[in-house]
Amino acid sequence: MSVTVRTLQQCKNDGRKISMLTAYDATFAHQISSAGVDAILIGDSLGMVMQGHDSTVPVSVDEIAYHTACVARGNHGALLIADVPFLAAATLERALDTSLKLMQAGANVVKIEGAGWLADTVRVLKRNGVPTCIHMGLTPQSVNAFGGYRVQGREQSQAEQMVEDARALEAAGADMLLLECVPRALSRRITESVGIPVIGIGAAPECDGQVLVIQDVLGITQGKTARFVKNFMAEAGGDIAAAIKAYDTAVKDGSFPAAEHCF
Ligand SMILES: Nc1nc(=O)c2c([nH]1)NC[C@@H]1CN(c3ccc(C(=O)N[C@@H](CCC(=O)O)C(=O)O)cc3)CN21
Numbered sequence: 001m002s003v004t005v006r007t008l009q010q011c012k013n014d015g016r017k018i019s020m021l022t023a024y025d026a027t028f029a030h031q032i033s034s035a036g037v038d039a040i041l042i043g044d045s046l047g048m049v050m051q052g053h054d055s056t057v058p059v060s061v062d063e064i065a066y067h068t069a070c071v072a073r074g075n076h077g078a079l080l081i082a083d084v085p086f087l088a089a090a091t092l093e094r095a096l097d098t099s100l101k102l103m104q105a106g107a108n109v110v111k112i113e114g115a116g117w118l119a120d121t122v123r124v125l126k127r128n129g130v131p132t133c134i135h136m137g138l139t140p141q142s143v144n145a146f147g148g149y150r151v152q153g154r155e156q157s158q159a160e161q162m163v164e165d166a167r168a169l170e171a172a173g174a175d176m177l178l179l180e181c182v183p184r185a186l187s188r189r190i191t192e193s194v195g196i197p198v199i200g201i202g203a204a205p206e207c208d209g210q211v212l213v214i215q216d217v218l219g220i221t222q223g224k225t226a227r228f229v230k231n232f233m234a235e236a237g238g239d240i241a242a243a244i245k246a247y248d249t250a251v252k253d254g255s256f257p258a259a260e261h262c263f
């Protein structure tokens with residue numbers, strides 16, 4: 001049975017946690033979906049972990065579409081979410097063109113970095129049959145504007161705006177939200193403020209689900225990793241399939257993330 005946006009909504013309604021991991025190729029899609037992970041993100045993090053860039057800014061729509069098609073061939077029933085690259089949804093026309101390529105490559109949902117100002121985009125995509133996930137908080141494509149990868153929503157006014165934006169995006173028809181590097185208390189408040197599933201990374205165990213980059217889970221990422229990362233390879237005795245299963249189990253039993261992975 002394939003996972004759909006309705007399955008994830010049911011998970012939130014029933015209080016069952018959602019697990020998500022990134023994948024960029026058929027082999028990992030096979031391993032991750034076979035382990036029972038609910039959703040696979042074809043993330044623009046591939047610009048860093050696959051291509052060796054120092055940010056996600058250089059990634060193109062055609063590259064995400066290529067990796068989405070690779071993942072789709074190895075996938076066994078996980079929901080496929082494709083990242084919309086830098087500026088590829090900056091106008092409604094671009095958002096539609098980008099979604100056309102990603103959905104035809106095999107995506108079930110497109111994920112767009114931004115905030116409340118994406119409400120119109122969400123409405124237009126929904127009308128055209130494209131489910132959306134809006135990535136809020138630390139949006140890595142804005143690293144040049146932020147001046148680094150920094151926690152977002154620490155100031156009261158910014159926190160209130162984020163809650164308001166989450167509600168506006170739900171009202172516009174967004175199917176899910178993703179919060180990255182948002183303080184735990186605010187992440188919990190946003191998750192409780194909307195009816196749609198909220199996936200966290202550096203957010204809170206109280207989110208409806210969690211996502212990590214697969215290389216981080218396997219402990220093979222080059223250089224320093226973020227606070228929210230947990231390497232599941234050690235407890236899995238060096239077995240990749242066991243590490244993926246350990247992640248899925250830890251998300252679903254609520255033991256990941258722990259306080260040390262949150263802000
Ligand atoms: N391997 C990998 N894992 C990721 O999670 C990831 C990527 N690559 N590439 C794209 C973005 C970049 N991401 C990042 C990168 C660094 C931090 C980071 O170092 N954050 C600080 C927060 C500092 C603060 O404001 O307190 C940290 O200490 O975790 C966070 C997210 C998440 N994404």
Ligand SMILES: CC(C)C(=O)C(=O)O
Pocket residue numbers: 022041042043044045046083135178180201211212213
């Ligand atoms: C880190 C996750 C949320 C992401 O957007 C990516 O992998 O590109």
Ligand SMILES: [Mg+2]
Pocket residue numbers: 043044045056083140
């Ligand atoms: Mg991304």
